[in-house]
Amino acid sequence: MKHKVTAILKRFLGAVLALAFVAGAPCGAFAKSSPSPSPSPAASPTAEPAEVAIPRLEAKLKASPDDRDTLLQLSGYYLQIGRPDHALTTTQHLLQLGVKTGQVYYLDGLARQALGQGREALSDFEQASNLAPTDATILLRLSDLYLRANRNADAERVAKRALTFNKDDEQAIINYGIVLGQENRYDEARAQFNEATQKNPKDPVPLILSAKVYEAQKSLDYAVQMYDRALALDPKNTDAFTGKAGDLALENKIPQAIAVYDQMLANAPTDDDKVTILNQEAVTYARAGQRKPAEDLFDKMVATYPRSLLAHLDYGDYDLATNQPQKAESEWKTALSIQSKSADAMARLANLYLGTSHNADALGYLKQLTADNPSDPDLLFALGRAYSYGREYEHAREACGRAFNVTHAPPTLACVAASDFELKNYKEAARLFDLINKSASQYLTQNPEFIFIAGQSYDKNGQKSQAKAMYQKFLAFVKPNTDAEKQVKKLISDLNSK
Secondary structure, three states: OOOOHHHHHHHHHHOOOOOHHHHOOOOOOHHHOOOOOOOOHHHOOOOOOHHHHHHHHHHHHHHOOOOHHHHHHHHHHHHHOOOHHHHHHHHHHHHHOOOOOHHHHHHHHHHHHHOOOHHHHHHHHHHHHHHOOOOHHHHHHHHHHHHHOOOHHHHHHHHHHHHHHOOOOHHHHHHHHHHHHHOOOHHHHHHHHHHHHHHOOOOOHHHHHHHHHHHHOOOHHHHHHHHHHHHHHOOOOHHHHHHHHHHHHHOOOHHHHHHHHHHHHHHOOOHHHHHHHHHHHHHHHHHOOOHHHHHHHHHHHHHHOOOOHHHHHHHHHHHHHOOOHHHHHHHHHHHHHHOOOOHHHHHHHHHHHOOOOOHHHHHHHHHHHHHHOOOOHHHHHHHHHHHHHOOOHHHHHHHHHHHHHHHOOHHHHHHHHHHHHHOOOHHHHHHHHHHHHHHOHHHHHHOOHHHHHHHHHHHHOOOHHHHHHHHHHHHOOOOOOOHHHHHHHHHHHHHHHO
8 A cells, every 4th residue: 555656756747746536537447457467487586585686696797798597587686676777778688699588578578668668668578479479477468558558459369369378367367358348348358257256266356357347337336246245255455445435435425435444444554554544535525525524534644643654645645636735845845854765755846846936946856866766757857847947958958868768758859859949959959849740740739839949940940931830830829919929920920031
């Protein structure tokens, strides 16, 4: 139940933090049920602790840089400790040495996926599946990526292949059911989950997934029954409790939902677990429009657990989602006073301060965060934005460029192009806007300020026709009879006169 730091860090591309209750999405949305196959043995070594194995293997590699077994083992350990950047270095070395096995491509794909390189990761898993066409772990990971890319037909094809060659593999059966559910073939999906239950009657997971199918069909009563069956097998199953409470809340059975959370609270083993449950109770009240009991619960939470980092983070999230940024700031600063190097607290505060009069503080937090996560593209992009707000365009260009090298995402390239414009590198800015306009014109339409900067870049670079086209395109986003419209029309007129 602990907070995942990366879940917060990844939100920099998406404006502000928001609680789930604001969107009102059903608990346990079926599309989020994609499996997470366990990595191959090389990716999760258990023979010795990572803190012992990694120094030993690094020393061995230093003496023999092309030792293939050492490189393979190291890549697995690096993935285990959450350093996909190091893992990618070792897998790339293996591929350069000609070690192009399914396992190496699989590990390379895991590293790229963790670094946000979705296309490259998908290509790796496709290569791995070609080399190991019956390996269930590889096939399940590949089908999961196809689902995430909305390539449902490919996901079904791969999931069916995994099941064909692994008929008794419960995970393969479940995975095929998930794919069918994603395609809205609910009865067939449920049949797969029923088969998985027959294979392993003591496993609550297929029952929980069946509940999610019923949720997708808006049959919440049946979903609750599935959760009850799962809880009969595993009386402390957090997913089943949370799903059941969420469905009861969606049916506006708030007292019953709170009663379920209270059951969870009685079984919660740690303070952080208890804080998480209290937060879920408060969110349930907030979703139902009952703000006072929600805030009373949050007050009780921080009063009962005043030294809980998680309690103050959660309360701050609620404050921001309910348009109380100053209260959110206070909670997150309290969290930072409890744990001075909390990445969760720093990420939230940086996001709050970005582009405001406290942008310098955001920049400070982001520098610390990127020092600890030097390859995180979202953090690098946020750092670039903070530099840009502070008019440190050289640094902004460098940070956004590093982010682009990882993700090749249009926002990061636009950040580089805009920085080049501010640095008067008009030729390079124009070249980059050419790339964006050709490959991601929709991004420009969604962010028209870059259309104007592109026009300025072309204008300064002497590309009159391209500049004029961009200015005219930008006019569609400007209110009529305003100074902005007059300014853009004058720029077009000046170009015509030239």
